[in-house]
Amino acid sequence: MATSPSITIAGRQIGPDHPPFVIAEIGINHEGDMAKAKRMVDDAAKAGCECAKFQSHVVEDEMAPVAKKVIPGHTTESIWDIMVRCAFSEEQERELKAYVEKKGMIYLCTPFSRAAADRLFRMEVPAIKIGSGECNNYPLLEHIAAYGKPVIMSTGMNDLASITPAVEIFRKHNVPLALLHCTSMYPTPYNKVRLGAITHLQEAFPGVVTGLSDHSLGIWTCLGAVSLGASILEKHFTSDKGWPGPDIAISIDPQELNDMIIGSRAIHESLGGKKDILPDEQDIINFAYATVVTIKPIKEGDVFSAENIWVKRPGTGEIKAKDYKALFGKKATKDLEKDMQLKWADTQ
Numbered sequence: 001m002a003t004s005p006s007i008t009i010a011g012r013q014i015g016p017d018h019p020p021f022v023i024a025e026i027g028i029n030h031e032g033d034m035a036k037a038k039r040m041v042d043d044a045a046k047a048g049c050e051c052a053k054f055q056s057h058v059v060e061d062e063m064a065p066v067a068k069k070v071i072p073g074h075t076t077e078s079i080w081d082i083m084v085r086c087a088f089s090e091e092q093e094r095e096l097k098a099y100v101e102k103k104g105m106i107y108l109c110t111p112f113s114r115a116a117a118d119r120l121f122r123m124e125v126p127a128i129k130i131g132s133g134e135c136n137n138y139p140l141l142e143h144i145a146a147y148g149k150p151v152i153m154s155t156g157m158n159d160l161a162s163i164t165p166a167v168e169i170f171r172k173h174n175v176p177l178a179l180l181h182c183t184s185m186y187p188t189p190y191n192k193v194r195l196g197a198i199t200h201l202q203e204a205f206p207g208v209v210t211g212l213s214d215h216s217l218g219i220w221t222c223l224g225a226v227s228l229g230a231s232i233l234e235k236h237f238t239s240d241k242g243w244p245g246p247d248i249a250i251s252i253d254p255q256e257l258n259d260m261i262i263g264s265r266a267i268h269e270s271l272g273g274k275k276d277i278l279p280d281e282q283d284i285i286n287f288a289y290a291t292v293v294t295i296k297p298i299k300e301g302d303v304f305s306a307e308n309i310w311v312k313r314p315g316t317g318e319i320k321a322k323d324y325k326a327l328f329g330k331k332a333t334k335d336l337e338k339d340m341q342l343k344w345a346d347t348q
Contacts, residue, residue, distance in 0.1 A: 004016045010106045010127070014232060020211075020230065021233070023108065023152075026041070026054055026236075027055050028054075029238045029251060032085050036239075037096055041100050046254065048257075051105060051107075052100045054109045056088075058119065068080040107125065112133075113140070117144050128151050128152070148173060151176070153180065155180060155182055155201070156213070160200070163204075178208065178209035181230075187215055188214070193216050198230055216250075218256065222264065223267060233260065236252070237257055238252075286315055289313070291314070291342075292319040292321070293312045295308060295338065300333065301331055303331055304327040318341065319343065332346060332347065333348050
């Protein structure tokens with residue numbers, strides 16, 4: 001029997017045999033404000049979340065100046081200006097990592113450049129989260145893989161043809177790997193989420209942990225993903241949906257995060273099994289089943305028919321409802337009162 005895939009991050013085992021690992025993607029929702037960042041860590045912790053994730057942007061190493069002219073569709077300013085405003089220094093990221101870990105949570109961060117990756121390795125992060133945009137950035141993936149730390153990689157904007165070389169890079173370096181299905185639309189319409197892609201990844205890359213990094217509204221698609229074997233769920237997170245920021249509109253709040261954690265664990269516990277009768281159901285069987293009873297007095301030698309027997313609760317009688325018609329034509333072996341549960345010894 002095949003062993004279920006798993007990876008371990010900071011002592012937390014992640015895979016189909018374990019509760020879903022929920023990542024609160026704070027990302028750049030702090031807008032460069034440390035107080036906001038810590039508020040979101042506090043709220044994620046109160047919601048019961050195990051992991052807070054951020055983004056590491058070393059702008060000059062991440063982008064060429066032409067990025068100053070590129071404006072993403074879900075915002076009104078250039079990607080360069082957004083990242084300059086939101087980027088934390090290494091000192092600030094170390095402060096944030098310590099704060100997250102003091103809360104008993106796992107700190108993860110996504111590097112968007114070689115310099116950012118090196119920074120995170122200096123900070124001794126337990127694992128690296130790779131964003132969808134870097135899934136086919138093979139030079140950067142080679143650089144990250146050489147460190148040998150576990151990797152969680154989103155796969156939005158990529159198909160199996162471009163994901164396969166990335167997987168091969170990490171396998172070559174024996175890097176523990178998880179792949180997250182993702183649709184890079186903000187927000188993602190439900191009919192573009194394509195939860196079936198999770199199964200597609202599982203079939204294409206056996207032995208790899210899978211999950212969902214979701215940009216649709218609410219928590220519903222993440223809950224659905226658990227039933228398909230998703231072991232990691234990532235959602236953008238904010239303490240206040242009224243805050244400004246390019247990712248706030250697709251973020252969940254503390255109550256939704258708590259609901260997602262509780263719901264995903266409930267669904268995970270509910271998986272598997274087959275359609276049989278549990279011993280635990282016997283108490284209910286005792287009153288809920290119907291058994292054969294007399295519906296009028298019956299004399300010894302009388303023939304059983306629909307005129308003198310029927311089926312009624314509780315289920316404590318000897319002859320169950322399924323055998324009702326098997327009694328037709330048989331005779332009573334003794335006198336029977338009305339409303340008696342029949343026994344096989346009463347028939348011949």
